[in-house]
Amino acid sequence: MTMKPTEQQRKANLKLALVLASVALVLGVGFVAKVVLFGR
Numbered sequence: 001m002t003m004k005p006t007e008q009q010r011k012a013n014l015k016l017a018l019v020l021a022s023v024a025l026v027l028g029v030g031f032v033a034k035v036v037l038f039g040r
Contacts, residue, residue, distance in 0.1 A: 005013070
């Protein structure tokens with residue numbers, strides 16, 4: 001028995017997903033920049 005998420009829950013989930021994705025992107029870009037600038 002699954003409950004369908006409300007519109008408000010879907011918006012909150014989307015916002016959370018975007019925040020987490022942006023954090024992951026920033027960490028990835030930072031890691032690449034560190035490797036490029038300072039080597040391994």
